[in-house]
Amino acid sequence: MGRREIPIKKIASTVTLQTTYTKRRDGILKKANELPVLCDADVGLLMFSPTGRLTKFSSCGSIEDMFLRYIDQHDEYQGSVENEERLCRSLKHSKYEEEMLEMIAKKEALERKLLELNKQHDEAEEKMSFYQPKxxxxxxxxxxxxxxxxxxxxxxxxxxxxxxxxxxxxxSTIQEINELQAVDIMSTKFSTEDSAGCKRKRNPSINSPEETNSPTLALNY
Known part of the structure; x- marks a missing residue:
């Protein structure tokens, strides 16, 4: 069975509306992320949820940069923009404000990290003072x-x-001793076998006891 086509009209249920918006927003953001990679395009995106929550995306720089770039385009590409100068000033102010907020956030993060490091340093010195007390x-x-x-x-x-x-x-020492004892036992065993073999070579009668004990025939005249 094919997928049922959903009629394009406003969704009455608030829960369904929010769920649909979230899913489709994520799909649009995914496509917006893929398009610059696949086609080397510059993409800017702005969305406001039904509750007024802002979602923005820019593949190069900030979204303000994208709008300023749009305003700087020639008239045939730009179209009509009302209060262009005021909009341009507002965008630049917003861009600088966002950059300042980012710098302030980084500064505050570094200060928090520095305070944490100083605290760890003081705690380490306090502990060391107990081990090397004055x-x-x-x-x-x-x-x-x-x-x-x-x-x-x-x-x-x-x-x-x-x-x-x-x-x-x-x-470890016990294990080494056991290994040495095992080696000594094997060496003694091989030495005994080698000694017995040498004796058998020097005295063949030892090597063949059957011949020594075999019966003999005596003829008396």
Whole structure:
């Protein structure tokens, strides 16, 4: 069965209307993204949702740049534009305002990152001060106890790590000893077999016991 054709008329249901707008908006934005890549075209797009929410897209620069480019076109391509000078000033102001907002946002983001780094630096210095305390700067029993707790905790962690390393070393040593013992056993076995083979070569009677014990026929006259 083919797809049912949807009549082009205003949708009565608010929920269906919003859903349809969202789906078709996403489809239009996808095509607008693909067209500059496929055809090396410059695309500008403006859409307002039924609730007044703005969606804009520009493949090169800002959407204000696209409108300024449109205004700068010759009359045969541009068409009639009312209050062109006022519109041009408004677009330029909007463009500069958007650029300033972007710069302010970047500046604020950098400031937040710098504050976070300074905070991490201060916390690291505070922790280091407990491991390398300056005794002359300790003025209260509470500060002394805090430094002692940090040092005790560090010592316990080091001792635990030391025990784990010793266990690993012991397991590795035992494994090496077992491997050496296995090699020694194999070497002893091969040496015994080689010695027995040499004896059989020097004394053939040892190599063939059947001949030594075979019955003999004696003739007496």
């Amino acid at each position: 005794v002359e700067n300790i003025n209260t029993i509470g500060e002394a106890n805090m430094c002692q707790q940090h040092l005790d905790g560090a010592i316990q962690r080091v001792e635990k790590l030391k025990e784990q390393l010793l266990v690993k070393v012991s397991e």
